[in-house]
Amino acid sequence: QVQLQESGPGLVKPSQTLSLTCTVSGGSISSGTFYWNWIRQHPGRGLEYIGYIHYSGSSFYSPSLKSRLTISLDTSKKQFHLKLISVTAADTAIYYCARAPQFRGGLDAFDVWGQGTMVTVSS
């Protein structure tokens, strides 16, 4: 049973960099069958898609975050990472990592989610 676990600081100062890690257990991160994603949820709000990375190296970033965002993959550690620079209070949210199977040349639904990690941007 594949499990995902987010980790990272719960508090980040404005203008600094938010770095999160998602560790994959119980399965391979190197399978080309899956895409590895980040999604966030502002407090009391809905879900917002951040982006994905694939084993092949392909990635996609939400246009609204693209200028500040990097998603990377470390297959040796079975981890993928999110880095968001120049954060503001608007980046305060629960951050989830999630897996999406490949489907018809694109992505299917998010079938496995991490438990989420709350990140607060505040001085």
Place this chain on the structure above:
Amino acid sequence: SYDLTQPPSVSVSPGQTASITCSGSELGNKFACWYQQKPGQSPVLIIYQDNKRPSGVPERFSGSNSGNTATLTISGTQAMDEADYYCQAWDSSTAVFGGGTKLAVL
């Protein structure tokens, strides 16, 4: 940008059928999926590819998608089904989520 619209809230009596809609332009030409999220928990996939249920999801959950509307139907709703429900579809490599519907089982 592509938008998906859900009603903010739906109420249902225990044992009755609840229907939650998700509207988007030509949504029927895409695949829709649904997630259930209970307070303090991560979302859980309950319907994918319009009408398929992942292993372990009760049969009372079903989905359909046609025209501009996808629908999640919960038959014989139970108190444990009280939660937020989100629809989602892919548009140009972006996952688009509906705003979510709070299901109250009264």
